[in-house]
Amino acid sequence: MNKKTLTKRETFAIGLMLFALFFGAGNMIFPPALGQEAGTNMWSATLGFLITGVGLPLMGVIAISKTNGDFTEISKRVNPIFGILFTIVLYLAIGPLFGIPRTGTVAFEIGLTPFLRSDMNSTGVPLALYTVVFFGVTLWLALNPTKIVDRIGKVLTPLLLGVLALLVIKSFITPMGSFQAPEQKYTSSPFTQGFIDGYLTMDTIAALVFGIVIITAIKEKGIKSETTIASICVKAGIIAAVGLVLVYLSLAYIGASSVEAIGLKENGGSILTSVATYLFGSFGTLILALAITFACLTTSIGLTTACGRFFTTIFPSLSYKTIVVVLTIFSAIIANVGLTQLIQISVPILVFIYPIAIILIVLSFIDRKGSLYQEVYVSTVIAGSIVSLMDALKGAGMPIRAIDSLFEAYLPLYSQGIGWIVPTIIAAIIGYVIGKVRHTANSDNHSKKAS
16 A cells, blocks of 8 residues: 555654664764763864764765665766775675674673672673674564564664653762863864764764665555655654654763763773663663663664665575574674774774765765766775775874875874875865866767767
8 A cells, every 4th residue: 555655653653673784883982982982072073973872873864865765876976886895895895794792792792790799701602692692683583574673673772762761860960070181182272083983883884884774664554656755755864863862862871971980991891881880789780781682682773674675686696584594593693803903904994994884875865866077986985995094004004104294294183083084075176177168068969969
């Protein structure tokens, strides 16, 4: 049965589902960690975080809604081969390499670690057993995902927001302490450091991946018009974005005010667990553990489903079931690296691919009619890739000294980790001029042939 549009309640449910898909591992662990380290500079750092952690994902949802959930339609404007390869890289990053495993490690870190003796946790056995169960459940639910994810989102999201609201309200009523002096990396440029921290949520990439899940959910409600689907996606994206902003501000505040009470922690998972225990005792720890476990499970199901659907288009000889089985087994293995180590490994790769994804999303907004010269896409991606590659190598502790020193001396914003912005803008102008000249020359040649 075809429907012309959805009711406000149905649209809100889609937005709630998108929020539930987004609100998983990174959304919970990075804001409190930012808050602890940024201290008195928390607000400016959080503003930068919101741009890459909320603003860009919203743009991603809007961009992907206009391509029927296929990011390849945007990336292939650079080159058809690049379009396929880069989209595969995005799905691998947000999927089995980092995104999906991280849901399991965060759920373990917050959901089970507080109840284990330290000597038990150090063996690695509890994490191994937990990931087997966690990804076993993910596999079971991902084989028939849409309705289950929708139901979990409707039940989970209010519960999770309620738990976080209790933490925030309690932290205001009985303050844990004052904001501390910022750590070194948040001293000089807290805004740009927060901007880069927003990469770690992986939500801009997730927006490009979750688009296919949301669009499928909308179609299953009887909506067939592409214009209507795009409109509903935009509304759902705004609902999810508002929720994320409120949650991020709350979590950053909790982290910034917690140092005196619980000390500096290794990661955001440890911060939340310690805060819940400090404010509410063992009961708070248990409730937080259950809520966050299901939040991570929802994200895991959504990512596994999206990756499964995408890779069936790349490898049509393989069934969806087979691909999902491979994804969950591989993710379970990677998850056993541990949360802190997984974050350390993922940072350089995200620093490399994130700017490219941002460039393509921004260009898709400029190029609404699909008439922007290919030279603009090619030149901006090349410029952004060169600088972000240097950032990634530096982040991995393998900088090319000569180039790094040159960029440090002459490239604006390079020392802040966003040196790709200025070269990309310049490259876009050069690409446009080259494209304009080529287009004019081709038009002249056609005119001469016609005459």
